Amino acid sequence: MPLLLLKDLPRYECLLEAAREFPDLDPSAAEAFLHLLRASDEAYGINARNMAAHGISAGRFSVLMLLWRGDQVRSKAPAGTMQCDCGPRTPASLADACGVTRATMTGLIDTLERDGFVKREPDPADRRMMSVHLTPKAEAFLRDYMPGHFKIISSIMSALTEPERKTLVRLLVKVQQQAATLAGTPQAVPN
Amino acid sequence: MPLLLLKDLPRYECLLEAAREFPDLDPSAAEAFLHLLRASDEAYGINARNMAAHGISAGRFSVLMLLWRGDQVRSKAPAGTMQCDCGPRTPASLADACGVTRATMTGLIDTLERDGFVKREPDPADRRMMSVHLTPKAEAFLRDYMPGHFKIISSIMSALTEPERKTLVRLLVKVQQQAATLAGTPQAVPN
DNA sequence: AGCTTATAGTTAGGTAGCTAACTAGTATTG
DNA sequence: CAATACTAGTTAGCTACCTAACTATAAGCT
Incomplete structure (x- = not known):
């Protein structure tokens, strides 16, 4: 906040x-x-x-979501089609996906590892790199946490009707794109 | 951010x-x-x-604005009508107006004072209390800073037409009120 | 008056961001 | 193939937020 x-x-x-x-x-x-x-x-x-x-922060939640999504994509992919990249796994790519610095990601992973949600493993191919993995504890946590998370979001947005939500999104996209342009980082058009 | x-x-x-x-x-x-x-x-x-x-942060800016607004109200008030409260002056009331804790405000005032933007003065009536005042340096800074600040805001919102802005505000107020209700702190209706 | 309670401000210690600088390993290249 | 440059991750030190605890003062209540 x-x-x-x-x-x-x-x-x-x-x-x-x-x-x-x-x-x-x-x-x-x-x-x-x-x-x-x-x-x-x-x-x-x-x-x-x-x-x-629930003992997590926004940054930690982002990391967990990214890893989880990657795991799900991986588990759903047909066998033998795994040469795609299945979401970020290294601290640097996680930092990039979360929009934070690598240094910040180090701190996030530190506390996530300390609390038993993720594990760091060295990359056998490139000894500079680490690979971050969810623990079963984290998966259980997410499965338990997400429904409430979605309920809260629905409840906040229950203030708006369906067409109002569409209008809001349309206006917000305009503002966001204008701001992104001003920031000198013109983003790809969302949605 | x-x-x-x-x-x-x-x-x-x-x-x-x-x-x-x-x-x-x-x-x-x-x-x-x-x-x-x-x-x-x-x-x-x-x-x-x-x-x-420009060397300031959001929190510091909030404090400066509150003090400045108070000063302006004070300087505009007709002589002899000064028993009104003219905006927050004490760390506790500033903290309340900014929506941060007193401890956080202590830190903000510490760095603002260190940088020469405000001065702390003891309250003669209640020796627990301090009174915070803008320095001339801060006033000069604000007079110089504000036009650019407003230009940036205008430029971000230039993405929307006048009626779109009204619609956006109307929808955002709904969301904000719903969220405030959920937070258990039903706020007074803004505007 | 004297005890209790409440208030103002600060301090201490925690998390999450940042930048800048460092270490170790990989790539490039003269 | 050795010097250089780049990259991954970490560390150190900063700001700003938090909660909890502390100090000093003021107010309230027998």
């Missing part, structure tokens, strides 16, 4: 007033921006508290 | 497929949720990088 946010957002009239002093302030843009961050923060917080109650 | 997010969001078909395994997974809810966090994260990131380039 990254609180850059004031607990009470400024009211729209205050934005209008402030815009008199700062011509660069676009009240409707600022309003939308603040509400975006506020809503996201609130939704994120619900989830983060649930994760914390 | 709180990266709980995978860099590539799962495509909608993957959500549909996963929903077969997990009946609690509502694909459109998950899609909206992920896009909300992703868009917010991207927008937040633009801003955070700009702040970092």
Whole structure:
């Protein structure tokens, strides 16, 4: 939960007033921006508290999901068709998929390994590399955890009807793409 | 920038497929949720990088804004009408307004004071209390920083038309209120 | 008054991010 | 084939958040 946010957002009239002093302030843009961050923060917080109650964090959850997805793809693939890459396994590729640095991933894997969720194994081919694997404990945890996780997300989004969700996604994609462009990292079009 | 997010969001078909395994997974809810966090994260990131380039963080910015707003209210108030509270001044009230703990606020004020943006002064009436004040350096900084800040926000939100912004805000308010209800802290209706 | 309770601020110790720098191993190349 | 450059992972040190515990002060209650 990254609180850059004031607990009470400024009211729209205050934005209008402030815009008199700062011509660069676009009240409707600022309003939308603040509400975006506020809503996201609130939704994120619900989830983060649930994760914390189960002893994991967002970063740890991401790693577990990536490894799990890879395992599932692997177990479903027909025998003999395994030369595809089945999701990230090394710290560097996990870091890349999670959007964190390798250093951060080292820390995440450290605590995940300490808590018995993953195991590091050296790569026989390249002695610089490690391979990270889920333990049975982690698989059991995920199988137990995910239903509640999905219930929470559904419950947050129950505020919106199906068409409202589509509209929201459409608007959010626009904002995200514009932001990605500004960040100088034009992402592939999502969905 | 709180990266709980995978860099590539799962495509909608993957959500549909996963929903077969997990009946609690509502694909459109998950899609909206992920896009909300992703868009917010991207927008937040633009801003955070700009702040970092100016040597401040989101938390520090919040504190500066709160103190500044208080100062402005104070300087505009007609003489003799100053018994109102003019915004938070003590670490505890700043912490409350920012939505962080007092301990966190101590840390923020520590570094702000170290960098010459604020000064702590003991309260003469209650010797437990401190009063935090902006320095002229901070005021100069804010006057210089804010126009660029507003420009960035406008530029992110330039992806949306005026009516789209209103729609986005309306949907986000619904989500935020629902989340706040789930968090057990039903907030006052914003705006 | 004197004990208890509450409050303001800080401190200590934890997690999760970051950057920068280091080690060890692999690749490239003159 | 030796010097160089790159890569994988880790380490160290930073910020910002958290909770829990501590100190000092103030307030409330017999």
